[in-house]
Amino acid sequence: MLRPIDTVLTSHLVEAVSAAMPSARALFDDLAANTRGSHGISRDPYGRGEQYAYRLVHECATRLELQCTWDAAGNLYITRPGTAANTRAIVIGSHLDSVPNGGNYDGAAGVIAGLALLEAFARVGLRHRCDVSVMAIRCEESSSWFTGEHGGHLGSRMALGLIDPAELDQAVRPDTRRTLGQHIADCGFDPERVRRGPAHLTPARVGKYFELHIEQGPVLEMKALAVGIVDSIRGNSRLRDSRCIGAYNHGGATPQEIRQDAVVATSDLVMRVQRKWEELHAQGKDLVFAFGRLGTDPAVHSLSKVPGETRFSLDIRSGSPEVLTVMRAFVTEHARLIEDERKVRFELDAFTLSEPTVLDTSMVATLRAGCKALGLPVHPMASGGGHDAQEFTRAGIPSAMVFVRNANGSHVPEEAMTMDDFELGTQLLAWAVAAESDA
Numbered sequence: 054m055l056r057p058i059d060t061v062l063t064s065h066l067v068e069a070v071s072a073a074m075p076s077a078r079a080l081f082d083d084l085a086a087n088t089r090g091s092h093g094i095s096r097d098p099y100g101r102g103e104q105y106a107y108r109l110v111h112e113c114a115t116r117l118e119l120q121c122t123w124d125a126a127g128n129l130y131i132t133r134p135g136t137a138a139n140t141r142a143i144v145i146g147s148h149l150d151s152v153p154n155g156g157n158y159d160g161a162a163g164v165i166a167g168l169a170l171l172e173a174f175a176r177v178g179l180r181h182r183c184d185v186s187v188m189a190i191r192c193e194e195s196s197s198w199f200t201g202e203h204g205g206h207l208g209s210r211m212a213l214g215l216i217d218p219a220e221l222d223q224a225v226r227p228d229t230r231r232t233l234g235q236h237i238a239d240c241g242f243d244p245e246r247v248r249r250g251p252a253h254l255t256p257a258r259v260g261k262y263f264e265l266h267i268e269q270g271p272v273l274e275m276k277a278l279a280v281g282i283v284d285s286i287r288g289n290s291r292l293r294d295s296r297c298i299g300a301y302n303h304g305g306a307t308p309q310e311i312r313q314d315a316v317v318a319t320s321d322l323v324m325r326v327q328r329k330w331e332e333l334h335a336q337g338k339d340l341v342f343a344f345g346r347l348g349t350d351p352a353v354h355s356l357s358k359v360p361g362e363t364r365f366s367l368d369i370r371s372g373s374p375e376v377l378t379v380m381r382a383f384v385t386e387h388a389r390l391i392e393d394e395r396k397v398r399f400e401l402d403a404f405t406l407s408e409p410t411v412l413d414t415s416m417v418a419t420l421r422a423g424c425k426a427l428g429l430p431v432h433p434m435a436s437g438g439g440h441d442a443q444e445f446t447r448a449g450i451p452s453a454m455v456f457v458r459n460a461n462g463s464h465v466p467e468e469a470m471t472m473d474d475f476e477l478g479t480q481l482l483a484w485a486v487a488a489e490s491d492a
C-alpha cells in the first residue's frame with residue numbers, strides 16, 4: 054500500500070534533499086578528480102577506476118552510519134533498515150563503472166542520488182517498514198570492457214542469478230587479459246559462489262527497484278525539462294543484411310518506365326517507413342528507425358548504369374512490443390507492394406527481435422504523482438539505451454526509472470548534468486521511494 058504524502062512531508066523531503074546536495078556535489082567532484090584520464094573519465098569494472106568509486110561511496114555510507122554489505126560479485130548494498138521484519142526491500146540501484154573515456158555522470162548519478170535520499174530520510178526521521186537499500190552495481194558497461202561471449206549488464210545479472218556460469222570464463226578484458234571470474238577474485242570477492250548460486254537478489258527479498266540515470270539522448274534538453282519518467286526501455290527488431298534485386302541496364306538507352314531500378318525501389322521503401330513513422334509519432338507512439346547500411350555494389354555499379362541491386366540493413370526500435378510487431382508487418386507488406394509496382398525482388402532476411410522492457414505501471418504512476426506533488430511537469434518517455442532496470446524486470450522485480458536532463462550526450466567526457474537538475478531528480482526519487490516504502 055502507498056504511504057499518503059501530505060504537503061508538509063513533501064516540503065520536508067525537498068528541504069532535506071537540498072541539505073544533502075553539498076555532500077553529493079563533493080562526491081561528484083572527488084570522482085571526477087580521481088577517475089579522469091587524459092581523454093575522459095574511466096572507471097574500469099573491477100579495476101582501478103571502479104574500485105576507487107567503491108571506496109569513496111563506502112566511506113560516505115560509513116560516515117552516514119548506514120549498513121554496508123557486499124554480495125559475492127562485489128556489488129555493494131547500503132541500507133537504511135526498515136521497522137518491520139519479513140518485508141521486501143526497496144532497492145535503488147545504479148552502476149559505478151563508466152565506459153572508457155566517458156563522462157562523470159552516467160551511472161554514478163544514480164548511486165549518489167540514492168545516498169542523498171538516505172541522508173534526507175534520516176534528516177526527516179522518515180520511518181519505513183521495509184529496508185531501503187542503495188545498490189552500487191558492478192560492470193554495467195560490460196560490452197565496452199569485456200569481449201567474448203556474454204550477455205552484458207554483468208554486475209546486476211550476477212546479483213539476480215541471471216548469469217550463465219560460463220560467462221565468468223568467457224568474458225575477458227582484453228587490456229588485462231583476465232576473465233570476469235579472475236577479476237572478481239582479484240578484488241577479494243567469490244566467483245565460485247556466483248557460479249554456484251543461489252541468487253543474492255530475488256523477488257522474494259526485493260519488492261521494488263528504482264534507478265535514476267542521466268538521459269543519454271537530447272529529449273529533455275530539447276523540451277526544456279529537468280526530469281523525465283522512464284516507462285519503457287526500447288527493444289529492437291532488425292534486418293541485418295537484406296537485398297533489393299532489380300536489373301542492371303544501360304543508363305541512357307533503357308526507357309525510364311521499364312527500368313527495374315533497385316535504388317528507386319529501396320528509396321520507396323525507406324520513404325514508406327518514414328511516413329509510417331510520421332503517422333505513429335503523431336499518435337504518440339514510441340518509434341525510431343535507421344537504414345544504417347545502404348548501398349550499391351562497387352564491383353558492378355557505375356555512373357552510367359541503371360542500378361540493379363542494393364544491400365541494406367534496418368534497425369527499428371521502440372519501447373512498445375506492439376509497435377515492433379506493426380513495423381515488421383508493415384515492412385514485409387510494403388516490400389511486396391513495391392515488388393509488384395517496380396518489378397524488383399526484395400530478399401529480406403529474418404527480423405531479429407530483442408523485446409522492449411515495459412517498466413512497472415504502478416511505480417510509474419507513483420512517479421507521476423510525485424511530479425505533480427513537487428510541481429514538476431510529467432514527462433513519460435522511453436529509454437533508448439539499456440539499463441540494469443531491465444534485468445530486474447526480467448528477474449520479476451517491478452522496476453521504474455527517473456531520467457535527469459544531460460547536455461552533450463552520454464558516454465562522452467562532455468556529459469553535463471547540472472546540480473539543480475540532479476536535485477530535482479533526487480527529490481522525485483525520494484518522494485516516490487517514501488510513498489512506496491509504506492509507513
Ligand SMILES: [Zn+2]
Pocket residue numbers: 148159160193266
Ligand atoms: Zn549507465
